[in-house]
Amino acid sequence: MTSTIEVAQTITTLPDHTQLPESDGTFVKNLQEHPQSILLTDSINPILQRRHPEGNYCIGQDSGIYWRLTDPPERGAEAPDWFYVPNVPPAIDGRMRRSYVLWQELISPLIVLEFVSGDGSEERDRTPLLRTIPEERKPGKFWIYENVIRPAFYGIYEVRLARIELYHLIEDRYQLVPANERGNYSIAPLEVELGIWQGRYQNVELPWLRWWDSQGNLLLTGAERAEQERQRAEQERQRAEQERQRAEQERQRAEQERQRAELAQSQLEQLRSQLRAAGIEPQV
Known part of the structure; x- marks a missing residue:
C-alpha cells in the first residue's frame, strides 16, 4: 500500500509549468481564432473582475492544460482555444503561467471552448484512454474533457457554420445545453450567455462568438x-x-x-x- 508520504513525495517530483513545454510546435489553423479569443477575453473581463476582486482567475487562449505525464510531455496536454479557471492566480511566483498544470492546481476550468477548423470530429471524439503498451493511442478530446479535465462547461464553436454546441457536466456526463429564447446558451454560475453575434470586430465583418448578460445585453x-x-x-x-x-x-x-x-x-x-x-x- 502506498503511504501518504510516498504520494506527497511523488507529487513533489512531478514537473510544474516552468518545466513543461509551452508549445507543441503547431500553429493556429484559422486566422479568426486569435481575434476571436481576444474578443471573448476582453468583453468578459469586467464580469470576472467583479467576481474576483482580488484578481484570482486565469484565462487561457490556445494554452496548454496538462492532465497527464507522458513522454513527450505535450502528448499529455490539451490546448483549448479559450478557457477560464476561477480561484487561481494568473501568475505563480511572479511569473506568468506558461501552461495550466492540472495535477499542480487540482482545480478544473469552469469553461473550455474549442473553435473548430475541420469537421468537428476531433472536438467530439469520445475515444477512451486505451492502455496498449508499448504503443498507446491518445484518447479523444471530448473524452479527455469529460473524464479528466472536467470543465463544468465545454463549448464547440463551428466557425464556418456559425454554430455552437454547449455541454454542461451533470453527474459526470456532458449534457447538451438547450438554446434559450434569444438563441443563446446560459452559463448560470457566471450569469452570462454565449451566442453568435453578426458584426464588425477589428477590421472584418463576421459571425463572432460573444457573451451576453442574463438579461440579454451584449457584453x-x-x-x-x-x-x-x-x-x-x-x-x-x-x-x-x-x-x-x-x-x-x-x-x-x-x-x-x-x-x-x-x-x-x-x-x-x-x-x-x-x-x-x-x-x-x-x-x-
Missing part, C-alpha cells in the same frame, strides 16, 4: 465601451448645445419684446406730445 469590449461613452458624451454635448440655443432664442425673443414695448411707449409719448401741442390733454 462590450473595451473599445466598444469607450465608443459608447464617446457617443454618450457627444449626445450630452449636443443636448447642452440645443439647450444653449433654446436659451439664446428665448433671450432674443425677450429682447425683441422689450424693444417692441419700448417702441410702443415711445410712440405713445409722441402722440401725447402732439395732442398737448394741439391743446388737447390726453386721457391716457
Whole structure:
C-alpha cells in the first residue's frame, strides 16, 4: 500500500509549468481564432473582475492544460482555444503561467471552448484512454474533457457554420445545453450567455462568438465601451448645445419684446406730445 508520504513525495517530483513545454510546435489553423479569443477575453473581463476582486482567475487562449505525464510531455496536454479557471492566480511566483498544470492546481476550468477548423470530429471524439503498451493511442478530446479535465462547461464553436454546441457536466456526463429564447446558451454560475453575434470586430465583418448578460445585453469590449461613452458624451454635448440655443432664442425673443414695448411707449409719448401741442390733454 502506498503511504501518504510516498504520494506527497511523488507529487513533489512531478514537473510544474516552468518545466513543461509551452508549445507543441503547431500553429493556429484559422486566422479568426486569435481575434476571436481576444474578443471573448476582453468583453468578459469586467464580469470576472467583479467576481474576483482580488484578481484570482486565469484565462487561457490556445494554452496548454496538462492532465497527464507522458513522454513527450505535450502528448499529455490539451490546448483549448479559450478557457477560464476561477480561484487561481494568473501568475505563480511572479511569473506568468506558461501552461495550466492540472495535477499542480487540482482545480478544473469552469469553461473550455474549442473553435473548430475541420469537421468537428476531433472536438467530439469520445475515444477512451486505451492502455496498449508499448504503443498507446491518445484518447479523444471530448473524452479527455469529460473524464479528466472536467470543465463544468465545454463549448464547440463551428466557425464556418456559425454554430455552437454547449455541454454542461451533470453527474459526470456532458449534457447538451438547450438554446434559450434569444438563441443563446446560459452559463448560470457566471450569469452570462454565449451566442453568435453578426458584426464588425477589428477590421472584418463576421459571425463572432460573444457573451451576453442574463438579461440579454451584449457584453462590450473595451473599445466598444469607450465608443459608447464617446457617443454618450457627444449626445450630452449636443443636448447642452440645443439647450444653449433654446436659451439664446428665448433671450432674443425677450429682447425683441422689450424693444417692441419700448417702441410702443415711445410712440405713445409722441402722440401725447402732439395732442398737448394741439391743446388737447390726453386721457391716457
